[in-house]
Amino acid sequence: MEENKQNFNNGLPRQGGGPWWKPAVELVSQVSTWIVLPIILALIFGKMLDARFGTKPIIFLSLAGLGFLVTCFGIFRIIKDYIKKLQDIEKKK
Template identity: 55%
Template sequence: MEENKNKRYWQPAVFLFTQVSTWIAFPIVLALIFGKMLDKHYGTKPVIFLVLALFGFLFSCFGIVRVIRKYVKELKDLNKEK
């Protein structure tokens, strides 16, 4: 059982990296795509694009902070157990 834990020591780091990367990529990319599309449709070039880019960035920051806080809390709880 202990050997199995030692073999997978890297998994939490990869999981955290994946979560943070997802929070960086998806909201910003979606905001940029929809912003460009809506600007083209309404003829408001670059207004909606910039506003949605800002919201996407803020949403990404919020998500990353949530993920990191959760991870830090888990680490603190793990250290209390030891």
């Protein structure tokens, strides 16, 4: 019997010989980490510092905004690197 050898990468070569879905899982996990980690840490530390210094919403909101900006920067950097990688693959074709 002959195995089904469909290429699910739309003509793109597999990188590293891994499964076809590996790059997508890597991208989703990187973006998810950049969404969750900075914002959660900013909110936890903001609440803790507000309680310690008695500046109820000021530090909390400031760190939440800073966490949002860090998240935007991280996602932008990941997407920029991913686009560059796709362009390099297209050039090799």
